[in-house]
Amino acid sequence: MIAPLAYTKPRSLAEALELLQIAHSLPLAGGTDLLVELKKSNKRPALLVDLKGIPDLDELALTADRGLRIGANVTMNRLIESGELVSAFPALTDAAMTVGTDQIRNRATVGGNLCHASPSADLAPPLFVLDTQLVVASLQGERRIPISALWQGAKQNTLQPGELIVQIEVPWPGAAAKMAFLKKMRTAGHDLALVNMAGLLDPVQGRCRICIGGCACTPVLLPGTDTLYQESRDPDQLTARLLALAEATIVPIDDVRASARYRREIVAVFLQRLLKLLAVETKGWGRC
Template sequence: MTINTHPTLPEFEYVRPETLAEASEFLTRYPGEARPFLGGTDIFVRMRDGLITPNFLVDVKKLDGTNDLRFEPQAGLTLGAAVNMNRVIASREVQAHYPLLAEACRSVASYQLRTRATVVGNICNASPAGDTIGACLVFNGVLHIHEVNGLRQEPLAEFFLGPGKTTLKPGDIVTAIHLPLPPKGCAGVYLKLGRNKLSDLSLVGVTALGHPDPSLPSGYRFRLALASVAPVPLVPTQAETYLANQPITPETIREAAHLAAEACAPIDDLRGSARYRKEMVRNLSAKALSEVWEKLK
Protein backbone atom coordinates (compact mmCIF):
# COMPACT_ATOMS: atom_id res chain seq x y z
CA MET A 1 0.00 0.00 0.00
CA THR A 2 1.31 3.48 -0.85
CA ILE A 3 0.70 6.22 1.64
CA ASN A 4 0.47 9.71 0.21
CA THR A 5 2.33 11.83 2.77
CA HIS A 6 1.64 15.09 0.91
CA PRO A 7 -2.03 15.00 -0.04
CA THR A 8 -3.26 17.89 -2.16
CA LEU A 9 -6.68 19.18 -3.08
CA PRO A 10 -8.40 17.32 -5.89
CA GLU A 11 -9.48 19.43 -8.87
CA PHE A 12 -12.82 21.21 -8.66
CA GLU A 13 -14.61 24.04 -10.39
CA TYR A 14 -15.06 27.28 -8.43
CA VAL A 15 -18.51 28.79 -8.94
CA ARG A 16 -19.46 32.30 -7.81
CA PRO A 17 -23.16 33.03 -8.40
CA GLU A 18 -24.48 36.60 -8.35
CA THR A 19 -27.69 35.88 -6.48
CA LEU A 20 -29.07 33.44 -3.94
CA ALA A 21 -31.62 32.22 -6.49
CA GLU A 22 -28.84 31.45 -8.97
CA ALA A 23 -26.82 29.67 -6.27
CA SER A 24 -29.74 27.50 -5.15
CA GLU A 25 -30.61 26.69 -8.74
CA PHE A 26 -27.03 25.61 -9.48
CA LEU A 27 -26.84 23.46 -6.33
CA THR A 28 -30.12 21.78 -7.25
CA ARG A 29 -28.91 21.09 -10.78
CA TYR A 30 -25.88 19.15 -9.46
CA PRO A 31 -27.03 17.31 -6.32
CA GLY A 32 -24.14 15.39 -4.77
CA GLU A 33 -21.67 17.13 -7.08
CA ALA A 34 -21.94 20.74 -5.94
CA ARG A 35 -21.60 22.10 -2.40
CA PRO A 36 -21.80 25.59 -0.93
CA PHE A 37 -18.85 26.87 1.06
CA LEU A 38 -17.92 29.83 3.27
CA GLY A 39 -14.49 30.01 4.95
CA GLY A 40 -13.51 26.61 3.58
CA THR A 41 -11.74 25.57 6.81
CA ASP A 42 -13.73 22.36 7.05
CA ILE A 43 -14.55 21.57 3.46
CA PHE A 44 -11.04 21.93 2.01
CA VAL A 45 -9.57 19.71 4.72
CA ARG A 46 -12.17 17.03 4.01
CA MET A 47 -11.47 17.29 0.26
CA ARG A 48 -7.72 17.13 0.79
CA ASP A 49 -8.18 14.01 2.92
CA GLY A 50 -10.30 12.40 0.19
CA LEU A 51 -13.43 12.23 2.34
CA ILE A 52 -15.52 14.17 -0.16
CA THR A 53 -14.92 14.94 -3.84
CA PRO A 54 -17.34 17.61 -5.03
CA ASN A 55 -16.91 18.71 -8.65
CA PHE A 56 -18.21 22.22 -7.94
CA LEU A 57 -17.69 24.46 -4.94
CA VAL A 58 -20.24 27.25 -4.81
CA ASP A 59 -18.94 30.36 -3.03
CA VAL A 60 -21.84 31.88 -1.09
CA LYS A 61 -19.83 34.53 0.78
CA LYS A 62 -20.88 37.58 -1.27
CA LEU A 63 -24.57 36.83 -1.57
CA ASP A 64 -27.39 39.00 -0.31
CA GLY A 65 -27.26 39.62 3.43
CA THR A 66 -24.64 37.00 4.18
CA ASN A 67 -22.19 39.66 5.43
CA ASP A 68 -24.63 41.35 7.81
CA LEU A 69 -24.08 41.40 11.55
CA ARG A 70 -27.10 43.25 12.89
CA PHE A 71 -28.47 43.71 16.41
CA GLU A 72 -32.01 45.03 16.82
CA PRO A 73 -33.05 45.93 20.39
CA GLN A 74 -36.57 44.53 19.78
CA ALA A 75 -35.59 41.42 17.83
CA GLY A 76 -32.08 40.24 18.62
CA LEU A 77 -29.01 39.35 16.60
CA THR A 78 -28.86 38.32 12.96
CA LEU A 79 -25.52 36.87 12.05
CA GLY A 80 -24.95 36.53 8.30
CA ALA A 81 -23.49 33.23 7.14
CA ALA A 82 -20.28 34.82 5.84
CA VAL A 83 -19.42 36.72 9.03
CA ASN A 84 -16.16 35.27 10.29
CA MET A 85 -15.56 34.47 13.95
CA ASN A 86 -13.13 37.33 14.55
CA ARG A 87 -15.83 39.76 13.46
CA VAL A 88 -18.23 38.14 15.91
CA ILE A 89 -15.68 38.44 18.73
CA ALA A 90 -14.95 42.09 17.89
CA SER A 91 -18.60 43.13 17.65
CA ARG A 92 -19.59 45.53 20.47
CA GLU A 93 -23.17 44.28 20.22
CA VAL A 94 -22.17 40.65 20.59
CA GLN A 95 -19.93 41.56 23.54
CA ALA A 96 -22.75 43.49 25.18
CA HIS A 97 -25.66 41.12 24.60
CA TYR A 98 -24.23 37.68 23.74
CA PRO A 99 -20.77 37.49 25.40
CA LEU A 100 -21.20 33.71 25.56
CA LEU A 101 -21.16 33.56 21.74
CA ALA A 102 -17.95 35.61 21.62
CA GLU A 103 -16.40 33.32 24.25
CA ALA A 104 -17.32 30.25 22.20
CA CYS A 105 -15.83 31.77 19.03
CA ARG A 106 -12.65 32.66 20.92
CA SER A 107 -12.20 28.98 21.83
CA VAL A 108 -11.93 27.98 18.16
CA ALA A 109 -8.39 27.24 16.97
CA SER A 110 -6.29 30.34 16.27
CA TYR A 111 -6.78 33.99 15.25
CA GLN A 112 -5.64 33.11 11.72
CA LEU A 113 -8.19 30.33 11.35
CA ARG A 114 -10.95 32.53 12.76
CA THR A 115 -10.42 35.11 10.02
CA ARG A 116 -11.86 32.46 7.67
CA ALA A 117 -14.03 30.23 9.87
CA THR A 118 -17.68 31.19 10.29
CA VAL A 119 -20.32 30.30 12.87
CA VAL A 120 -22.73 29.19 10.14
CA GLY A 121 -19.99 26.97 8.60
CA ASN A 122 -19.42 25.49 12.05
CA ILE A 123 -23.14 24.71 12.25
CA CYS A 124 -23.54 23.37 8.68
CA ASN A 125 -20.53 21.11 9.10
CA ALA A 126 -22.63 19.41 11.81
CA SER A 127 -19.72 18.04 13.80
CA PRO A 128 -20.79 17.21 17.36
CA ALA A 129 -17.54 18.97 18.36
CA GLY A 130 -18.46 22.35 16.86
CA ASP A 131 -17.55 24.90 19.54
CA THR A 132 -20.00 27.65 18.62
CA ILE A 133 -23.07 25.45 18.26
CA GLY A 134 -23.80 25.25 22.00
CA ALA A 135 -24.08 29.03 22.39
CA CYS A 136 -26.43 29.18 19.40
CA LEU A 137 -28.54 26.37 20.90
CA VAL A 138 -28.90 27.85 24.38
CA PHE A 139 -29.91 31.21 22.87
CA ASN A 140 -32.60 29.34 20.83
CA GLY A 141 -31.01 30.14 17.45
CA VAL A 142 -33.09 29.95 14.27
CA LEU A 143 -31.53 29.33 10.87
CA HIS A 144 -32.55 31.32 7.81
CA ILE A 145 -32.39 29.06 4.80
CA HIS A 146 -32.69 29.99 1.14
CA GLU A 147 -34.15 27.17 -0.93
CA VAL A 148 -35.16 26.88 -4.56
CA ASN A 149 -38.75 27.78 -3.71
CA GLY A 150 -37.98 30.70 -1.41
CA LEU A 151 -37.02 31.10 2.21
CA ARG A 152 -37.68 29.11 5.35
CA GLN A 153 -36.70 29.35 8.98
CA GLU A 154 -35.68 26.36 11.04
CA PRO A 155 -34.94 26.13 14.78
CA LEU A 156 -31.33 25.06 15.27
CA ALA A 157 -32.50 22.50 17.84
CA GLU A 158 -34.16 20.53 14.99
CA PHE A 159 -31.33 20.87 12.44
CA PHE A 160 -28.89 18.08 13.37
CA LEU A 161 -29.58 14.49 12.32
CA GLY A 162 -26.20 12.84 12.95
CA PRO A 163 -22.47 13.48 12.53
CA GLY A 164 -22.21 15.61 9.36
CA LYS A 165 -25.93 15.17 8.72
CA THR A 166 -28.52 17.93 8.79
CA THR A 167 -31.98 18.65 7.44
CA LEU A 168 -30.45 20.58 4.49
CA LYS A 169 -31.53 19.43 1.03
CA PRO A 170 -29.79 20.07 -2.32
CA GLY A 171 -30.23 23.74 -3.16
CA ASP A 172 -30.53 24.85 0.48
CA ILE A 173 -28.22 27.67 1.53
CA VAL A 174 -28.10 28.87 5.12
CA THR A 175 -27.97 32.65 4.84
CA ALA A 176 -27.91 33.57 8.54
CA ILE A 177 -28.53 32.50 12.08
CA HIS A 178 -30.86 34.60 14.18
CA LEU A 179 -30.54 34.70 17.96
CA PRO A 180 -33.60 36.12 19.75
CA LEU A 181 -33.04 38.71 22.48
CA PRO A 182 -31.14 37.13 25.35
CA PRO A 183 -33.20 36.47 28.49
CA LYS A 184 -33.03 39.38 30.99
CA GLY A 185 -30.22 39.05 33.55
CA CYS A 186 -28.67 36.00 31.89
CA ALA A 187 -25.13 34.76 32.47
CA GLY A 188 -23.27 32.09 30.54
CA VAL A 189 -20.05 30.18 30.28
CA TYR A 190 -18.36 27.87 27.78
CA LEU A 191 -15.89 25.31 29.09
CA LYS A 192 -13.84 23.44 26.51
CA LEU A 193 -11.59 20.51 27.24
CA GLY A 194 -9.07 19.76 24.47
CA ARG A 195 -5.80 17.89 24.41
CA ASN A 196 -4.03 21.23 24.44
CA LYS A 197 -5.02 24.84 25.02
CA LEU A 198 -4.60 25.89 21.40
CA SER A 199 -6.08 24.71 18.18
CA ASP A 200 -7.62 21.41 19.20
CA LEU A 201 -11.15 20.18 18.76
CA SER A 202 -13.02 19.64 21.99
CA LEU A 203 -12.86 16.33 23.81
CA VAL A 204 -15.82 17.69 25.71
CA GLY A 205 -17.45 21.12 25.51
CA VAL A 206 -20.04 22.41 27.97
CA THR A 207 -22.11 25.52 27.31
CA ALA A 208 -24.24 26.76 30.20
CA LEU A 209 -26.64 29.70 30.34
CA GLY A 210 -28.82 30.73 33.29
CA HIS A 211 -31.30 33.48 34.01
CA PRO A 212 -33.96 34.40 36.56
CA ASP A 213 -37.42 33.03 35.71
CA PRO A 214 -40.05 33.69 38.38
CA SER A 215 -42.48 31.29 36.67
CA LEU A 216 -40.33 28.30 37.70
CA PRO A 217 -40.27 26.67 41.16
CA SER A 218 -36.50 27.26 41.42
CA GLY A 219 -36.84 30.85 40.20
CA TYR A 220 -34.14 30.24 37.56
CA ARG A 221 -33.89 28.60 34.17
CA PHE A 222 -30.65 26.90 33.17
CA ARG A 223 -29.79 25.81 29.64
CA LEU A 224 -27.02 23.33 28.80
CA ALA A 225 -25.49 22.13 25.54
CA LEU A 226 -22.79 19.50 25.29
CA ALA A 227 -20.21 19.04 22.53
CA SER A 228 -18.36 15.88 21.45
CA VAL A 229 -20.37 13.46 23.56
CA ALA A 230 -23.15 12.25 21.24
CA PRO A 231 -23.76 11.92 17.47
CA VAL A 232 -25.22 15.46 17.52
CA PRO A 233 -24.68 18.50 19.75
CA LEU A 234 -26.66 17.47 22.82
CA VAL A 235 -29.11 19.37 25.01
CA PRO A 236 -29.57 17.36 28.24
CA THR A 237 -33.14 18.39 28.92
CA GLN A 238 -33.46 16.19 32.06
CA ALA A 239 -30.75 18.25 33.75
CA GLU A 240 -32.43 21.50 32.70
CA THR A 241 -35.85 20.36 33.96
CA TYR A 242 -34.36 19.17 37.24
CA LEU A 243 -32.82 22.58 37.95
CA ALA A 244 -36.05 24.33 37.02
CA ASN A 245 -37.80 22.47 39.84
CA GLN A 246 -35.25 22.39 42.66
CA PRO A 247 -33.73 25.07 44.83
CA ILE A 248 -30.30 25.85 43.36
CA THR A 249 -27.68 24.49 45.77
CA PRO A 250 -24.27 22.81 45.36
CA GLU A 251 -26.04 19.45 45.78
CA THR A 252 -28.70 20.07 43.12
CA ILE A 253 -26.02 21.39 40.74
CA ARG A 254 -24.08 18.16 41.28
CA GLU A 255 -27.21 16.11 40.59
CA ALA A 256 -27.92 18.10 37.41
CA ALA A 257 -24.35 17.48 36.26
CA HIS A 258 -24.89 13.77 36.92
CA LEU A 259 -28.06 13.85 34.79
CA ALA A 260 -26.13 15.62 32.02
CA ALA A 261 -23.46 12.90 32.07
CA GLU A 262 -26.15 10.20 31.99
CA ALA A 263 -27.70 11.78 28.88
CA CYS A 264 -24.45 11.46 26.88
CA ALA A 265 -23.55 8.71 24.46
CA PRO A 266 -19.86 9.42 23.76
CA ILE A 267 -17.55 7.24 21.69
CA ASP A 268 -13.96 6.09 22.14
CA ASP A 269 -11.67 7.77 19.65
CA LEU A 270 -8.04 8.77 19.34
CA ARG A 271 -8.68 11.91 21.39
CA GLY A 272 -10.24 10.21 24.42
CA SER A 273 -12.27 7.29 25.72
CA ALA A 274 -16.05 7.33 26.13
CA ARG A 275 -15.67 6.75 29.89
CA TYR A 276 -13.31 9.70 30.28
CA ARG A 277 -15.62 11.93 28.28
CA LYS A 278 -18.61 11.02 30.43
CA GLU A 279 -16.69 11.80 33.61
CA MET A 280 -15.55 15.09 32.14
CA VAL A 281 -19.14 16.01 31.25
CA ARG A 282 -20.04 15.46 34.90
CA ASN A 283 -17.11 17.58 36.18
CA LEU A 284 -17.35 20.37 33.61
CA SER A 285 -21.15 20.62 33.81
CA ALA A 286 -20.91 21.02 37.60
CA LYS A 287 -18.19 23.65 37.15
CA ALA A 288 -20.06 25.51 34.39
CA LEU A 289 -23.36 25.54 36.31
CA SER A 290 -21.62 26.68 39.51
CA GLU A 291 -19.86 29.50 37.64
CA VAL A 292 -23.12 30.63 36.06
CA TRP A 293 -24.88 30.44 39.44
CA GLU A 294 -22.14 32.58 41.05
CA LYS A 295 -22.62 35.19 38.30
CA LEU A 296 -26.40 35.14 38.75
CA LYS A 297 -26.21 35.55 42.50
Protein backbone atom coordinates in the same frame (compact mmCIF):
# COMPACT_ATOMS: atom_id res chain seq x y z
CA MET B 1 -4.86 11.28 -10.28
CA ILE B 2 -7.47 13.44 -8.48
CA ALA B 3 -9.77 15.43 -10.80
CA PRO B 4 -9.51 19.27 -10.59
CA LEU B 5 -12.25 21.15 -8.76
CA ALA B 6 -14.87 23.13 -10.71
CA TYR B 7 -15.43 26.46 -8.93
CA THR B 8 -17.69 29.48 -9.33
CA LYS B 9 -18.38 32.62 -7.28
CA PRO B 10 -21.92 33.99 -7.69
CA ARG B 11 -22.66 37.60 -6.69
CA SER B 12 -26.21 37.12 -5.42
CA LEU B 13 -28.19 34.65 -3.35
CA ALA B 14 -30.58 33.99 -6.26
CA GLU B 15 -27.66 33.10 -8.53
CA ALA B 16 -26.15 30.79 -5.88
CA LEU B 17 -29.46 28.99 -5.36
CA GLU B 18 -29.74 28.45 -9.15
CA LEU B 19 -26.21 27.05 -9.31
CA LEU B 20 -26.89 24.73 -6.39
CA GLN B 21 -29.55 23.03 -8.51
CA ILE B 22 -26.70 21.32 -10.37
CA ALA B 23 -26.51 17.76 -9.07
CA HIS B 24 -23.60 17.17 -6.64
CA SER B 25 -22.72 20.87 -6.36
CA LEU B 26 -21.67 22.05 -2.89
CA PRO B 27 -21.63 25.42 -1.12
CA LEU B 28 -18.21 26.69 -0.06
CA ALA B 29 -17.83 29.32 2.66
CA GLY B 30 -14.46 29.75 4.43
CA GLY B 31 -13.38 26.29 3.27
CA THR B 32 -11.71 25.41 6.60
CA ASP B 33 -13.78 22.23 6.92
CA LEU B 34 -14.78 21.51 3.33
CA LEU B 35 -11.37 21.86 1.70
CA VAL B 36 -9.79 19.72 4.41
CA GLU B 37 -12.45 17.04 3.80
CA LEU B 38 -11.96 17.16 0.02
CA LYS B 39 -8.20 16.89 0.43
CA LYS B 40 -8.63 13.79 2.60
CA SER B 41 -10.97 12.01 0.16
CA ASN B 42 -11.28 11.27 -3.54
CA LYS B 43 -14.79 12.71 -3.57
CA ARG B 44 -15.26 15.55 -6.05
CA PRO B 45 -18.36 17.77 -6.11
CA ALA B 46 -19.60 18.66 -9.61
CA LEU B 47 -19.20 22.34 -8.70
CA LEU B 48 -18.05 24.35 -5.69
CA VAL B 49 -20.35 27.36 -5.26
CA ASP B 50 -18.37 29.98 -3.33
CA LEU B 51 -20.75 31.95 -1.10
CA LYS B 52 -18.29 34.69 -0.12
CA GLY B 53 -19.33 37.08 -2.89
CA ILE B 54 -22.93 37.30 -1.59
CA PRO B 55 -23.46 40.49 0.46
CA ASP B 56 -26.83 39.21 1.83
CA LEU B 57 -24.93 36.63 3.91
CA ASP B 58 -22.69 39.20 5.63
CA GLU B 59 -25.21 40.90 7.93
CA LEU B 60 -24.39 41.12 11.64
CA ALA B 61 -27.04 43.09 13.53
CA LEU B 62 -28.07 43.43 17.16
CA THR B 63 -31.38 45.23 17.64
CA ALA B 64 -33.73 45.73 20.58
CA ASP B 65 -36.73 44.18 18.86
CA ARG B 66 -35.21 41.34 16.85
CA GLY B 67 -32.23 40.22 18.93
CA LEU B 68 -29.09 39.06 17.16
CA ARG B 69 -29.06 38.24 13.43
CA ILE B 70 -25.96 36.63 12.04
CA GLY B 71 -25.51 36.19 8.29
CA ALA B 72 -24.20 32.72 7.45
CA ASN B 73 -20.90 34.16 6.13
CA VAL B 74 -20.02 36.09 9.29
CA THR B 75 -16.63 34.88 10.50
CA MET B 76 -15.55 34.01 14.04
CA ASN B 77 -13.34 37.09 14.14
CA ARG B 78 -16.24 39.37 13.22
CA LEU B 79 -18.21 37.98 16.17
CA ILE B 80 -15.30 38.52 18.54
CA GLU B 81 -14.51 42.02 17.30
CA SER B 82 -17.99 43.33 18.11
CA GLY B 83 -17.77 44.81 21.64
CA GLU B 84 -21.59 44.91 21.83
CA LEU B 85 -21.78 41.19 21.17
CA VAL B 86 -19.08 40.33 23.70
CA SER B 87 -21.16 41.92 26.46
CA ALA B 88 -24.59 40.75 25.23
CA PHE B 89 -23.72 37.15 24.23
CA PRO B 90 -20.48 36.31 26.08
CA ALA B 91 -20.81 32.52 25.76
CA LEU B 92 -21.08 32.87 21.98
CA THR B 93 -18.05 35.13 21.61
CA ASP B 94 -16.05 33.03 24.10
CA ALA B 95 -16.80 29.97 21.94
CA ALA B 96 -15.84 31.79 18.73
CA MET B 97 -12.58 32.87 20.40
CA THR B 98 -11.57 29.22 20.96
CA VAL B 99 -11.95 28.19 17.30
CA GLY B 100 -8.59 27.28 15.75
CA THR B 101 -6.05 30.05 15.25
CA ASP B 102 -6.44 33.70 14.26
CA GLN B 103 -5.99 32.74 10.59
CA ILE B 104 -8.72 30.07 10.87
CA ARG B 105 -11.04 32.51 12.68
CA ASN B 106 -10.57 34.98 9.81
CA ARG B 107 -11.98 32.41 7.37
CA ALA B 108 -14.26 30.17 9.44
CA THR B 109 -17.91 31.19 9.17
CA VAL B 110 -20.81 30.66 11.52
CA GLY B 111 -22.84 29.00 8.74
CA GLY B 112 -19.98 26.62 7.93
CA ASN B 113 -19.45 25.72 11.59
CA LEU B 114 -23.10 24.68 11.91
CA CYS B 115 -23.56 23.06 8.48
CA HIS B 116 -20.47 20.87 8.87
CA ALA B 117 -22.50 19.40 11.76
CA SER B 118 -19.55 18.26 13.82
CA PRO B 119 -20.64 17.00 17.27
CA SER B 120 -17.96 19.27 18.75
CA ALA B 121 -18.65 22.44 16.72
CA ASP B 122 -17.86 25.17 19.21
CA LEU B 123 -20.70 27.51 18.31
CA ALA B 124 -23.32 24.81 18.77
CA PRO B 125 -23.59 24.74 22.60
CA PRO B 126 -24.11 28.50 23.08
CA LEU B 127 -26.52 28.70 20.13
CA PHE B 128 -28.49 25.67 21.41
CA VAL B 129 -28.99 27.17 24.88
CA LEU B 130 -30.11 30.45 23.30
CA ASP B 131 -33.01 28.83 21.37
CA THR B 132 -31.52 29.82 18.02
CA GLN B 133 -33.50 29.55 14.78
CA LEU B 134 -31.93 29.06 11.37
CA VAL B 135 -33.28 30.61 8.18
CA VAL B 136 -32.95 28.11 5.34
CA ALA B 137 -33.33 29.33 1.73
CA SER B 138 -33.86 27.47 -1.52
CA LEU B 139 -35.44 28.26 -4.88
CA GLN B 140 -38.77 27.24 -3.26
CA GLY B 141 -38.49 30.04 -0.65
CA GLU B 142 -37.48 30.32 2.99
CA ARG B 143 -38.18 28.18 6.05
CA ARG B 144 -37.10 28.41 9.68
CA ILE B 145 -35.84 25.51 11.75
CA PRO B 146 -34.65 25.29 15.35
CA ILE B 147 -30.89 24.77 15.49
CA SER B 148 -31.38 21.31 17.04
CA ALA B 149 -33.10 20.20 13.79
CA LEU B 150 -29.94 20.81 11.73
CA TRP B 151 -27.95 17.86 13.08
CA GLN B 152 -28.80 14.45 11.65
CA GLY B 153 -25.68 12.72 12.93
CA ALA B 154 -21.94 13.31 13.13
CA LYS B 155 -21.04 15.54 10.15
CA GLN B 156 -24.48 15.03 8.60
CA ASN B 157 -26.96 17.86 8.38
CA THR B 158 -30.63 17.74 7.47
CA LEU B 159 -30.47 20.32 4.65
CA GLN B 160 -31.82 19.18 1.30
CA PRO B 161 -29.68 19.55 -1.85
CA GLY B 162 -30.05 23.12 -3.09
CA GLU B 163 -30.72 24.54 0.39
CA LEU B 164 -28.54 27.10 2.17
CA ILE B 165 -28.50 28.50 5.68
CA VAL B 166 -28.74 32.24 5.11
CA GLN B 167 -29.24 33.61 8.61
CA ILE B 168 -28.89 32.61 12.24
CA GLU B 169 -31.48 34.28 14.49
CA VAL B 170 -30.70 34.48 18.20
CA PRO B 171 -33.40 35.89 20.46
CA TRP B 172 -32.46 38.08 23.40
CA PRO B 173 -32.15 36.04 26.56
CA GLY B 174 -33.97 37.56 29.56
CA ALA B 175 -32.32 40.65 31.11
CA ALA B 176 -31.32 38.59 34.17
CA ALA B 177 -29.95 35.65 32.16
CA LYS B 178 -26.30 34.70 32.46
CA MET B 179 -24.31 32.46 30.13
CA ALA B 180 -20.99 30.65 30.17
CA PHE B 181 -18.96 28.44 27.81
CA LEU B 182 -16.25 25.89 28.62
CA LYS B 183 -14.05 23.84 26.29
CA LYS B 184 -11.57 21.02 26.87
CA MET B 185 -8.93 20.43 24.20
CA ARG B 186 -5.86 18.19 23.97
CA THR B 187 -3.61 21.18 23.33
CA ALA B 188 -3.87 24.82 24.28
CA GLY B 189 -5.40 27.14 21.73
CA HIS B 190 -5.63 25.01 18.59
CA ASP B 191 -7.72 21.87 18.59
CA LEU B 192 -11.28 20.66 18.29
CA ALA B 193 -13.06 20.20 21.60
CA LEU B 194 -13.09 16.79 23.18
CA VAL B 195 -15.86 18.24 25.34
CA ASN B 196 -17.48 21.66 25.14
CA MET B 197 -20.39 22.97 27.17
CA ALA B 198 -22.56 26.06 27.41
CA GLY B 199 -25.06 27.02 30.06
CA LEU B 200 -27.72 29.67 30.52
CA LEU B 201 -29.35 30.47 33.85
CA ASP B 202 -32.20 32.95 34.18
CA PRO B 203 -33.50 33.20 37.77
CA VAL B 204 -36.32 35.56 36.79
CA GLN B 205 -37.78 33.44 34.00
CA GLY B 206 -36.83 30.17 35.75
CA ARG B 207 -34.78 28.96 32.80
CA CYS B 208 -31.79 26.67 33.03
CA ARG B 209 -30.25 25.33 29.82
CA ILE B 210 -27.19 23.15 29.43
CA CYS B 211 -25.78 21.93 26.10
CA ILE B 212 -22.88 19.48 25.85
CA GLY B 213 -20.81 18.92 22.69
CA GLY B 214 -18.40 16.14 21.77
CA CYS B 215 -20.25 13.50 23.79
CA ALA B 216 -22.71 12.08 21.25
CA CYS B 217 -23.10 12.20 17.47
CA THR B 218 -24.87 15.55 17.87
CA PRO B 219 -24.63 18.32 20.49
CA VAL B 220 -26.87 17.37 23.42
CA LEU B 221 -29.28 19.87 24.98
CA LEU B 222 -30.13 18.28 28.33
CA PRO B 223 -33.91 17.75 28.45
CA GLY B 224 -36.22 19.06 31.16
CA THR B 225 -33.66 21.30 32.88
CA ASP B 226 -36.04 24.27 33.22
CA THR B 227 -38.34 22.04 35.29
CA LEU B 228 -35.47 20.77 37.45
CA TYR B 229 -34.45 24.37 38.15
CA GLN B 230 -38.01 25.45 38.92
CA GLU B 231 -38.47 22.48 41.28
CA SER B 232 -35.32 23.11 43.30
CA ARG B 233 -32.85 25.94 43.41
CA ASP B 234 -30.90 24.38 46.22
CA PRO B 235 -27.39 24.39 44.67
CA ASP B 236 -26.35 20.94 45.90
CA GLN B 237 -29.62 19.29 44.92
CA LEU B 238 -29.77 20.94 41.49
CA THR B 239 -26.14 20.10 40.77
CA ALA B 240 -26.67 16.45 41.75
CA ARG B 241 -29.81 16.17 39.59
CA LEU B 242 -28.12 17.78 36.58
CA LEU B 243 -25.08 15.53 36.97
CA ALA B 244 -27.31 12.44 37.00
CA LEU B 245 -29.22 13.74 33.96
CA ALA B 246 -26.04 14.47 32.01
CA GLU B 247 -24.59 11.07 32.89
CA ALA B 248 -27.75 9.35 31.62
CA THR B 249 -28.09 11.45 28.46
CA ILE B 250 -24.62 11.63 26.90
CA VAL B 251 -23.19 8.74 24.84
CA PRO B 252 -19.51 9.57 24.39
CA ILE B 253 -17.19 7.38 22.32
CA ASP B 254 -13.48 6.55 22.40
CA ASP B 255 -11.60 8.35 19.61
CA VAL B 256 -8.25 9.98 18.84
CA ARG B 257 -9.02 12.90 21.15
CA ALA B 258 -10.10 11.04 24.30
CA SER B 259 -11.67 7.95 25.75
CA ALA B 260 -15.39 7.86 26.50
CA ARG B 261 -14.54 7.49 30.20
CA TYR B 262 -12.36 10.62 30.22
CA ARG B 263 -15.11 12.57 28.45
CA ARG B 264 -17.59 11.51 31.16
CA GLU B 265 -15.18 12.72 33.83
CA ILE B 266 -14.71 16.06 32.08
CA VAL B 267 -18.48 16.48 31.72
CA ALA B 268 -18.92 16.02 35.49
CA VAL B 269 -16.14 18.53 36.30
CA PHE B 270 -17.35 21.04 33.70
CA LEU B 271 -20.96 20.85 34.78
CA GLN B 272 -20.08 21.71 38.37
CA ARG B 273 -17.74 24.48 37.21
CA LEU B 274 -20.34 25.88 34.82
CA LEU B 275 -23.04 25.95 37.49
CA LYS B 276 -20.69 27.75 39.89
CA LEU B 277 -19.85 30.32 37.20
CA LEU B 278 -23.53 30.90 36.45
CA ALA B 279 -24.41 31.12 40.15
CA VAL B 280 -21.69 33.73 40.72
CA GLU B 281 -22.90 35.68 37.70
CA THR B 282 -26.50 35.62 38.88
CA LYS B 283 -25.36 36.40 42.48
CA GLY B 284 -26.68 33.14 43.83
CA TRP B 285 -29.16 30.65 42.47
CA GLY B 286 -32.13 33.01 42.35
CA ARG B 287 -35.17 32.79 44.60
CA CYS B 288 -38.18 30.62 43.72
